[in-house]
Amino acid sequence: MSAYPxxxxxxxxxxxxxxxxxxxxxxxxxxxDRLCAKGKPGQFMMVWLPGFDEIPMSISSTLPSGxxxxxxxxxxxxxxxxxxxxxxxxxxxxxxxxxxFQTVKGEVLLVGGGTGIAPLFFVATRLLEQKxxxxxxxxxxxxxxxxxxxxxxxxxxxxxxxxxxxxxDGSYGHKGVVTExxxxxxxxxKFDMVYACGKELMLLKVFMLAEKHRTPSxxxxxxxxxxxxxxxxxxxxxxxxxxxxxxxxxxxxxxxVRDEFGRCRRDSDGRKIPV
Ligand SMILES: Cc1cc2nc3c(=O)[nH]c(=O)nc-3n(C[C@H](O)[C@H](O)[C@H](O)COP(=O)(O)OP(=O)(O)OC[C@H]3O[C@@H](n4cnc5c(N)ncnc54)[C@H](O)[C@@H]3O)c2cc1C
Numbered sequence: 001m002s003a004y005p006x007x008x009x010x011x012x013x014x015x016x017x018x019x020x021x022x023x024x025x026x027x028x029x030x031x032x033d034r035l036c037a038k039g040k041p042g043q044f045m046m047v048w049l050p051g052f053d054e055i056p057m058s059i060s061s062t063l064p065s066g067x068x069x070x071x072x073x074x075x076x077x078x079x080x081x082x083x084x085x086x087x088x089x090x091x092x093x094x095x096x097x098x099x100x101f102q103t104v105k106g107e108v109l110l111v112g113g114g115t116g117i118a119p120l121f122f123v124a125t126r127l128l129e130q131k132x133x134x135x136x137x138x139x140x141x142x143x144x145x146x147x148x149x150x151x152x153x154x155x156x157x158x159x160x161x162x163x164x165x166x167x168x169d170g171s172y173g174h175k176g177v178v179t180e181x182x183x184x185x186x187x188x189x190k191f192d193m194v195y196a197c198g199k200e201l202m203l204l205k206v207f208m209l210a211e212k213h214r215t216p217s218x219x220x221x222x223x224x225x226x227x228x229x230x231x232x233x234x235x236x237x238x239x240x241x242x243x244x245x246x247x248x249x250x251x252x253x254x255x256x257v258r259d260e261f262g263r264c265r266r267d268s269d270g271r272k273i274p275v
Pocket of ligand 1: 055056074075077080225
């Protein structure tokens with residue numbers, strides 16, 4: 001468990017400086033904040049939309065210009081409001097919070113689904129700087145929902161690394177789900193680390209495949225996060241609190257919470273519900 005400097009938990013307001021439509025349902029928002037600019041891949045921040053809600057969002061990039069981005073899927077009330085924001089509009093932020101993906105040297109496999117591709121692309125840039133040999137697998141329902149496809153293709157082909165994609169409708173790459181690509185990759189090659197981010201049932205499948213092939217793995221989990229500082233207990237999984245012990249968990253930690261991982265989470269009343 002890590003303690004945060006208290007300033008990470010102070011609310012500040014920032015103006016959106018750039019907004020990029022990444023897909024029909026996903027937009028990236030860029031803003032300037034001194035603390036978030038030091039955010040690491042896997043860390044998240046809380047975004048406050050006054051009068052509506054405060055929601056967790058992974059940091060999807062930190063740029064040399066000092067800009068930080070989040071990449072937001074429009075799934076409900078708060079994210080719909082976020083999608084209505086225009087350049088120059090104000091949002092409240094706290095953070096960054098949580099741990100981060102730990103980079104390793106050697107052969108790495110990245111498996112990302114949906115908006116989970118965003119934080120994985122962030123860790124991929126760090127791994128490429130460390131000259132890791134990388135296979136990046138990304139999956140989505142359709143080609144237009146494969147986030148950052150051209151940027152990832154460009155970054156990986158430049159460094160001689162491998163990228164493969166799957167779509168459920170077959171509009172690009174393998175027709176099916178990204179875990180099928182992961183299964184083939186783990187059968188064929190030997191990896192020093194598997195990194196995964198996406199829906200929890202996908203993460204469970206990737207975890208089980210990595211365990212089968214005796215490969216260490218790290219996965220970023222989502223739970224209901226409210227306080228983000230370990231007080232409220234909304235985000236517990238077994239003995240861990242996702243907001244301060246995660247959101248990134250190792251395969252050893254995930255083994256300890258196997259009865260909840262991929263099975264249940266807590267709703268806003270604290271009841272356990274299926275993931
Ligand atoms: C650490 C962390 C990082 C995240 N990073 C991103 C990101 O980078 N990009 C992104 O688009 N989203 C991310 N999310 C998810 C995001 O916080 C939720 O989609 C958002 O809170 C939904 O708010 P809403 O009011 O729009 O939707 P709601 O109206 O609250 O919910 C819409 C639907 O989404 C479901 N839902 C909402 N939150 C969650 C959750 N945490 N887990 C499972 N189901 C949920 C609800 O049950 C409902 O079916 C992250 C979540 C966590 C915990």
